[in-house]
Amino acid sequence: MVSLAAGLPLLDRPARVTIADPDLELAERFRAGERAAFDAIVRRHQKGMWRLVRRYVKRDADAADVTQLAFVRAFRGLATFRGTASVRSWLYRIAINCALSWLRDHRREQPSELAEDALTDDNPAPAQLSAGDDRAWLRKAIEQLPPKQKLVLELRVFDDLSFKEVAELAECSENTAKVNFHYAVKRLRDILGADHAP
């Protein structure tokens, strides 16, 4: 298959073009002036972006606003996208930055989804929890992970990113991403108490 970048000036070519990645093909078409290619990118990634943002921003409407803002920034920056990372991890990085920025600006407005005493010693053991409680228990356990381990675990489990993409987003090596993932799982098992798992 012929590279779409073949006819473009040298400066405009991404560092790596893998036609197997449909996102890169869409990005190339957008850079060549095809506006509709961006709409296709939005359709492919808006759900994942929203879910990612929603883990930071606790209100649905705010998460939608932040997701939209992230796409606007991506639209402006896609022309200079170098292709050194995958389009998805590039978009997710923008989304995380937008979410963190939004959190800084709205620190006091964030609601707490779980009650403060949700996981105190007085609460029932996980084996006795209902399905809804179990979900809350799992989410609360994830919240207790160190930030880097939490980020790696969530990107891997909830966003289905490869270790390579996780490493790009967490700004570390692929091996470090694997190590963080291992320790996140290990710690999560410690928190949840493997013996009490339902």
Next chain:
Amino acid sequence: MRRDAAGSDELDTAYVDGVAELSLDERRGVEARLAREPDARAEHAAVRTLLGRLRALPPEGREPDWTAMERSIRDAVGDAVPRPWWRRWTWLAPIATLATAAAILFVVWPRPALRVTPHPTVAQPTAPAAPEDSVGAVALWLDGAQVDVEPDAAAALIALDPADDEPDEVALLPASDLAWVDNLDDDAIARAERWLARKKKG
């Protein structure tokens, strides 16, 4: 040893969650370990169960209307595809203005005269010392030949003024009594004439 064990644990977790992302050697290592260690197999099963529970968690919040979100994003960004800065024409005007101004300044600006940088000085070999016997000898030109004389003698010779034979002004006789003129011989008259000629020149 502990590091190796920790490394294999990490590979175990990565193996459970993404066997395709391990290299062939890593995969073989983990599988060999699983084959010989029942504990490792139990660990794998526990990790797989936990990851399954995590993946079964429903997404947080209520998903928005995706079509509406797509439309609002399209409205927010507009229709024009942004171009990278180096492909826009807007930056050309200020750059061209600056380049022109710089060229004018280069032509108009007074520059200092061209200075020739001196060549680096090369150390000249020093003259060989004069022979011992010539120290103190002074070369004089006497009667068409060079003659080395002792410094004292040379000083005495140099001190001899060739004009010493000429009369001093104070030695002149008074003009009121001119009878002596008749007693002058030819040499004296010649000397007097030479002296007068020199006076006129001087």
